[in-house]
Amino acid sequence: MAHPFRLYSTLTRDAADFVPQEEGKVGLYVCGMTVYDHAHVGHARAMVVFDSFVRYLRHRGWAVTFVRNFTDVDDKIIRRANETGEAPLDLANRFITSFQEDVAALGLIKPDHEPRVSTSIEDIVAMIAELVAGGHAYASEGSVWFSVGSCPGYGKLSGQKVEELQNPDEGSGKRSPNDFALWKGAKPGEPAWDSPWGAGRPGWHIECSAMSRNTLGRTFDIHGGGLDLVFPHHENEIAQSECANHAPYSNYWMHNGLLTMASGQKMGKSLGNVIGVKTALAAFPAETLRLYYLQNHYRSPLPWGDDALPEALAMLARLYEAREKAEAMKGDETAQMVARDLGPDAQALLELLQGFEARFYEALDADFNTGKAVGLALQLARALNRFSNHKQALKRGGPLGRQALAAFEHVRAAVGLLGMSSADFHEEVKAKRLAAMGVSRADVEAHLAGRVEARASKDWARADAIRGQLDALGILVMDTATGVEWRVRLGAAE
Template sequence: MAVPFKIYNTRTRKLEDFEPIEAGKIRLYACGNTVYDHCHIGHARGMILFDSFVRYLRHRGWDIDFVRNFTDVDDKIICRANELGEDPLALSARFIGEYRADAAAMGLDTPNKEPKVSDSMEDILGMIGSLIDKGHAYQNEGSVWFDVGSYSDYGSLSGQKVDELRSADEVAGKRSPADFALWKAVKPGEPSWPSPWGDGRPGWHIECSAMAKATLGDTVDIHGGGLDLVFPHHENEVAQSVCGNKADYARVWMHHGLLTMASGQKMGKSFGNVINVKVALEQFPAETLRLYYLQNQYRSPLPWGDEALPEALAMLSRLYEAREVAEAMGGEEPAANVAKSMGADALKLLELGESFPERFYAAMDQDFNTALAIAHLMELSRAINRFGNLKKANKRGGPVVAPALKAFALVTETIGLMRMTSAEFHADVKGKRLAAMGIEAAKIEKLIEDRGTARAEKNWARADEIREDLEAKSILVMDLADGVQWRVKL
């Protein structure tokens, strides 16, 4: 059975109980990328967020049909292709490949369907034709425009009033400045498709309306995207779909906040201040990004700074270490008995572990409060470590820590964190951080070996000298009971 949850609806500006069109099913459409460049970390926020939400809701019993499109026919693509002397469709195909590589590197599940504009021309033409037939669109010299005046509810999603908009540039052939293109007449050197109104290509907004209809039907349960798409993109989609289908378009509009720079300025390609996903992933494990995004309320703007990823990595590291501590524990006695005999820390851990799912679900069901969910996990981690300090914990603690380990597994399944083993995690961190700093692992290993020799000879001065030398390189050496380990300082 699908479990109910609350979700904030941009359309009503309220937190609502989610009500599906069809019991247990969610038709979800997320606006994907216009593929003319690599994904940047702003795109990554949306990608990771929707991936996490879908995973979570599936875990909660929802049957989700998740559609995310690729916009592969667009002004920007054509523009970039011309700059590079590349065929526009070849360029977009190339960046779809890059997108998929980035998505895979971030550990995202592939949506159920990933329609492309170039494959959806029939759907698009059908929708435009329908809008003309119904009197909501008009053609002029090979282009087709949506007649905003024909739709009285225009602006209901974004709260905009047509009269109050800053008048956009007057384009020849439009009846009103607010009208927008459904079909653009072909221009020399641009890709085009045949249509009843002459060769051309789709306008910016129609493709999503058409692809959503083709893949999910007239009405979707949830339509999502970045906050910057509310107007005009989503507003125009609503107009097209409602007028074309004579049906509601999206019951819930879900918009995530944007990344901003520390300066407060928005991150955007037009500002030239983007950081590509590939660059971030060269330096940090992919889950670092995921944790960073999940740690923040998805609707809030997120200021990006140099400390963002290192901090998230420090948190992630705590989680992995705590789980490692928990996994090392053994024992066969009933948990309650062990906890009782080992005292308050054990009882506390048992209690936190057992109540975790309830608290985790409560947070997530409240408009995906991933920040609170993760806070619960951090709290649990501290309880594990504290318990782990007890003398007999390793030998007898297994049953007490078992619920906590289940909690970690729950988090892994639902929001995709902690998917590596600890060994994989540490190796990933080392490899990436070392590469980022331009240090060779072999040189470090050699120094650590030398230090081991010095220590064996109780030459503490020499050992400390090497430690300091390594520390200057951001390498931490740890003398553990079962040998020497080293980590890259975060």
């Protein structure tokens, strides 16, 4: 039984109870990458948001068909290929491989379908032919244009007046400035396919109309993508699909907000402020990015700065450390007995645990509010930490610890955080942060060995001096009951 949820749609500018096209099923189409370069952390927001959304839906009992396309035929790809001297499709394939590496490194679910323009030409040509036959498109000088004036309701997604909109597609033969290209006549050096209108290649927008119809049908549930795609891309998809199919297109439009720079700029190649996914993942575990993206509501703009990932990592470490504390707690009394005996922090933790599951899903069920859901997980981590300071927490906290582990398991299953073992997490943090800080592991270990030696010979001054040297390198040394442990110092959280 699939759990109901509410979803905001850009089309209605309102959140409403989600009504599926087919009981228990969700068809989700997300616009993917135009593959002319490596993905950056701005692209990864959409990838992670929709990955988490699919996890959440499946965890809540929905049968999801998830489609994300590749735009592998495009002006930008052709331009870039001319610069590098590659064939455009070779260049696109190279960046599809790069993207798939990022998908794997980010730990993302593989979509059920990943259609590409270059292998969907037949579907695209068929749809253009339907639009021409229906009087919604016209061929002119080897290209085919969509006639915006033929489409009642054009502009409904972006909510602007048609007179104020203008499609950026240029070319001779277009009858109105609003019209946009469905098929572009072949030019020398460009990839081209045969069509009833001569050799050429698809315009940008038609691919998603054709690919979504081919994978999800004429009318489907949710269309997703970045907020920057609302106009012209998504507006044009609606026009093409509804005019060709004589049926509503996507029932809900889900747009993620963009990353904003401190300067208020957008992240973009041309602005020289791009951080690649590979660069970010060399320095931080993948869940750091996931937490960074999920800490805000998906529709809100998300500030990006030098502190963004260090702060997210500190928060993530807090979650892992809280889970470790919960795992370590022993004892078989009832939670109520423990809470009664061990003071206000135990009581506060129990209260939080009792409401956790309901509040966590209430947040996600209300337009996928991951910011609120992640906030609850961090609140739980704080309460666990406070309780763990009680001298009997380890010995008697078991019943609270087990409830906390169940709560953290909801976080893992629903949004994909806390998916690693603690040991793997700490190991990856050490490896990646040391590399990013330019500190060699051998150096850290030599210092630690020197400190053990100094302590063994009761040379406390030397032991302290070494601790100070490690501290200066960003390494924290902890003497525990079972021996010496060390961690990399993380950025300040909250």
